[in-house]
Amino acid sequence: MSTGEEEKANKSTSSVEQAEIFERPKGWRGIYHHPVTQVCLVGLVCFMCPGIFNSLSGLGAGGQVDATTSANATATHYATLAFFAFFSGSVHNVLGSRLCLFLGTCGYPLYIASYIATNIHPGAGDFVVVTGAISGICAALIWTAQGSLIMAYPTEAQKGTFIGYFWAIFNLGSVVGSSVAFGLNFNSTANKVGNGTYIGLLILTLIGVVLPTFLVDPYKMIRTDGTKVTPIRHPSWKTEFLSLFVALKTDPWIVLLFPMFFASNYFYAWLFNDYNGALFNIRTRSLNNFVYWTSQIFGSFLIGHFVLDLKRFRRRFRAFLCWSIVVVFVFAIYTWAYFYQKTYTRASESPTAVKMDMNDPDYSAHVWLMILFGLLDSMWQTTAYWLMGAMSNDPAKLAVFAGFYKCFQSSGSAIAWRLDALRRPYMNIFVSTWVLVAAGMMCAFPLVYVRVKDHTEIDDEAL
Structure with a gap:
């Protein structure tokens, strides 16, 4: 055989290998090894751990009377998450997704248990802060593994649906935790909540620790189109560090989303501690927490399905429409909240003061504010992810954008919770929150105008 014929044969063989289709397993094994089943199982892991963490944060003061310890622990959690998320991709490459998920879940039961220790020994506040740091490291591992699996398992046409499955299940964790x-x-x-509540949440997080052991080895997974799954390998931390500068140089418009990223979780400190925790008794705080996380599920679906995926309109029009809706929500909700905030201070709403109950006549208006904040939160997060996706389809570039998002989001959270722990005036924290969310949307407008196009162009793809 001539050299030319050998090259043709090699190319033909390579093409066959690339197009190789595998038969999916049948029966019960086919159901268990189905990509949807496995993505839902990943959702359950996050349901039991980060979801329960969110429900505990949403109680205000972590369910305690004094919010200082909880605020310090939450600030530490997000600070360590922001730092270690930068290195978690390299750890994931060595350990794999299943082991990363298992190790990542282990910090959450410890965090819940620290509140039981505080109820028994009031001087154990430092232990809560330390467990907040540990859970932050674990959170970096969980979110890295989660992102790898839900991007690897679906086919190209299923990615949006699979992400929708995951986020619905994940948010239900907060709903169930607040229901408990x-x-x-x-x-x-x-x-404040008793040990029974913490024990109930602790049991849920312990179930979450066990769940990763039931995941199928990603290398054995076959997608619904018959192609084998190749789990995503994250770049090393050195390559990832270099990619940050490359992304900024090739697509500097992303900088205009940084304020939006920073503000995306900044408002949690005021909403959970300085509104829900300050004004309401524990059973009403629990109810507020429940309706908040429930409304998140609907908010994400409404903005995603009825605005951002409305195919009858061009993508640029949908981007402007979505931006306008979020801006209207921001100013309407924060104006409403301002009229509540100006009626109380830290001094007037001390931990020992009589708190509002769900049966009080003024409660119905106050709970609607929680519902609207939940809708705004989910619409904000969905819009941020959609804008990043509209800028490129290149997974490497989107991974860098997502890294920017998590870094600035966690940094903003850490600062806000620390300000609350330092007992800054409620009004100061509220005004800073309002300014940041408004600035985030205003800075995003030029990006929407210039950078979002009806179709993603080839020049925008590669990192």
């Missing part, structure tokens, strides 16, 4: 807190504290007259 509400049910166990319905008849409570105290201003």
Whole structure:
């Protein structure tokens, strides 16, 4: 055979290998090894751990009377998450997704248990802060593994649907966690949750630790189109560090989203501690927490399905429409919240003061503010991810954008929770929150105008 014929044969063989289709397993094994089943299982892992963490944060003060310890622990959690997320991709490449998920879940039961320790020994506040740092490191591992799996398992046409499955299940974790807190504290007259609530949440997080062991080895997974899954390998931390500068140089417009990223979780400190934690008794805080996370599920679906995926309109029009809706929500909700905030201070709403109950006549208006904040939160996060996706389809570039998002988001959270722990005036924290979310949307407008196009162009793809 001539050299030319050998080259043709090699190319033909390579093409066959690239197009090789595998038969999916049948019966029960086919169901268990189905990509949807495995993505839902990953969602359950995050349901039981980060979801329960969110529900505990949403109680205000972590369910305690004094919010200082909880605020310090949450600030530490997000600070370590922002730092270690930069290195978690390299760890993931060595350990793999299943082991990363398992190790990542281990910090959350420890964090919940620290609150039980605080109830028993009031001087154990430092232990809560330390477990906040540990859970932040674990969170970096969980979110890295989660992102790898939900991007690797679907086919190209299924990515949006699979992500939707995951986020719905994940947010249900916060809903269930807040339901447990509400049910166990319905008849409570105290201003903090008892050990029974923490034990209930602890059991859920311990279930989350076990769940990763039931995941199928990603290398054995076959997609619905018959192609084998090749789990995503994250760049080394050195390559990732270099990619940050390359992304900024090739697509500097992303800088205009940084304020939006920074503000995306900044408002949690005011909403959970300085509004929900300051004004309401424990059973009402639990109910507020429940309706907040429930409204998130609907908010994401409404903005995503009825605005951002509305195919009858051009993509640029949808981008401007979505931006306008979020801006209107921001100014309407924060104006409403301002009229509440100006009626109380840290001094007037001390931890021992009489708190509002769900049966009080003024409560219905206050709970609607929580519902609207939940809708705004989910619409904000969905819009941020959609804008990044509209800028490129290149996975490497989107991974860098997502890294920017998590870094600035966690940094903003850490700063806000620390300001609350330092007992800065409620109004100061509220105004800084309002300014940041408004600035985030204003800075995003030039990017929407210039950078979002009806179709992603080839020049925008590669990193």
